[in-house]
Amino acid sequence: MSSLDALIDALKRLPGVGQKSAQRMAFHLLQHDRAAMQGLAQALRAAGEDIKHCQRCHTFSETELCRVCADPDRDARLLCVVESPADQAALERTASYRGYYFVLLGRLSPLDGIGTRDIGVTELLARALEGVEEVILATSFTAEGEATAHVLAEALRARGIRSTRLARGVPVGSELEYVDLSTIAHALVDRR
Amino acid sequence: MSSLDALIDALKRLPGVGQKSAQRMAFHLLQHDRAAMQGLAQALRAAGEDIKHCQRCHTFSETELCRVCADPDRDARLLCVVESPADQAALERTASYRGYYFVLLGRLSPLDGIGTRDIGVTELLARALEGVEEVILATSFTAEGEATAHVLAEALRARGIRSTRLARGVPVGSELEYVDLSTIAHALVDRR
Numbered sequence: 001m002s003s004l005d006a007l008i009d010a011l012k013r014l015p016g017v018g019q020k021s022a023q024r025m026a027f028h029l030l031q032h033d034r035a036a037m038q039g040l041a042q043a044l045r046a047a048g049e050d051i052k053h054c055q056r057c058h059t060f061s062e063t064e065l066c067r068v069c070a071d072p073d074r075d076a077r078l079l080c081v082v083e084s085p086a087d088q089a090a091l092e093r094t095a096s097y098r099g100y101y102f103v104l105l106g107r108l109s110p111l112d113g114i115g116t117r118d119i120g121v122t123e124l125l126a127r128a129l130e131g132v133e134e135v136i137l138a139t140s141f142t143a144e145g146e147a148t149a150h151v152l153a154e155a156l157r158a159r160g161i162r163s164t165r166l167a168r169g170v171p172v173g174s175e176l177e178y179v180d181l182s183t184i185a186h187a188l189v190d191r192r
Numbered sequence: 193m194s195s196l197d198a199l200i201d202a203l204k205r206l207p208g209v210g211q212k213s214a215q216r217m218a219f220h221l222l223q224h225d226r227a228a229m230q231g232l233a234q235a236l237r238a239a240g241e242d243i244k245h246c247q248r249c250h251t252f253s254e255t256e257l258c259r260v261c262a263d264p265d266r267d268a269r270l271l272c273v274v275e276s277p278a279d280q281a282a283l284e285r286t287a288s289y290r291g292y293y294f295v296l297l298g299r300l301s302p303l304d305g306i307g308t309r310d311i312g313v314t315e316l317l318a319r320a321l322e323g324v325e326e327v328i329l330a331t332s333f334t335a336e337g338e339a340t341a342h343v344l345a346e347a348l349r350a351r352g353i354r355s356t357r358l359a360r361g362v363p364v365g366s367e368l369e370y371v372d373l374s375t376i377a378h379a380l381v382d383r384r
């Protein structure tokens with residue numbers, strides 16, 4: 001295989017990149033931005049070597065403890081459980097949560113063979129017993145995310161730890177007309 | 193800057209990739225496909241080192257002469273001028289052209305300071321004098337592509353070499369109703 005074909009194939013493994021975009025990317029880099037090509041190669045290598053997981057919350061971190069876990073000024077009574085570092089980053093961007101996190105790095109999916117051990121439930125339960133008063137289950141509102149939240153809520157309840165779920169509802173800024181029906185139905189049920 | 197931020201920045205230099213997709217790509221690679229990460233780093237490096245330009249037609253090539261230029265069974269009377277290796281690849285995929293190519297690696301753009309020297313006009317004229325009977329100007333049907341074709345046609349005519357332009361017209365498979373007006377107008381003028 002030529003280096004060009006190998007490059008196109010490698011670019012196709014990026015999420016959302018098909019044959020056509022991969023080809024366009026490869027040609028663009030080769031013709032207009034050889035510096036970006038070397039920069040990306042270097043950034044990929046460095047990220048692969050430097051980025052591990054936080055020992056406490058399992059999010060991506062270049063240090064033993066991530067920035068959030070290492071911050072003593074957070075509210076230690078709150079622990080928010082998310083599926084991925086990307087979800088955690090989204091929550092952090094809202095700047096409206098001041099507790100700590102636990103990142104599952106997945107969600108329960110029996111069909112794919114992903115069980116409680118794979119998402120670190122034992123570690124989560126141990127972490128929740130360190131003075132946490134409320135675990136906010138912020139897994140996705142998908143079938144698997146809901147099932148994961150349910151299992152975690154039961155396990156936490158058995159240990160006397162209260163858990164809550166993010167509110168379902170109409171996205172801020174949306175016109176009701178364009179919101180899908182099940183979201184509206186949930187927003188009705190969860191009305192304040 | 194952290195290795196994660198550096199990776200997101202590097203991914204943003206890919207065409208069509210903004211902050212959000214770059215972040216999604218980085219998180220996906222880190223969480224699900226570390227092998228793809230190393231593979232892409234390797235492919236970028238190899239491509240940067242291996243892929244040069246064909247000495248004859250200027251397209252990307254890992255050898256002195258590209259596969260097309262090295263093929264003695266092509267029709268040496270035909271030379272097709274394109275703006276980029278991507279355009280050449282598109283023409284090759286049609287499997288309906290059997291001549292050789294000359295790749296400008298750009299198009300005339302006085303405002304951006306891209307002149308005849310930058311797109312290799314001297315080399316093209318020399319190449320066209322090597323037994324070529326018809327130069328097909330397949331530059332884009334944009335203002336700059338048209339201007340480039342015009343300048344090349346004049347220079348070729350002055351040397352007694354015939355040039356043609358790809359036909360403008362209605363894309364195959366399109367309903368007239370949805371084709372833009374200037375395309376229909378050109379298709380009328382160029383009607384066969």
Ligand SMILES: [Zn+2]
Nearest residue numbers: 054057066069
């Ligand atoms: Zn952490």
Ligand SMILES: [Zn+2]
Nearest residue numbers: 246249258261
């Ligand atoms: Zn060539």
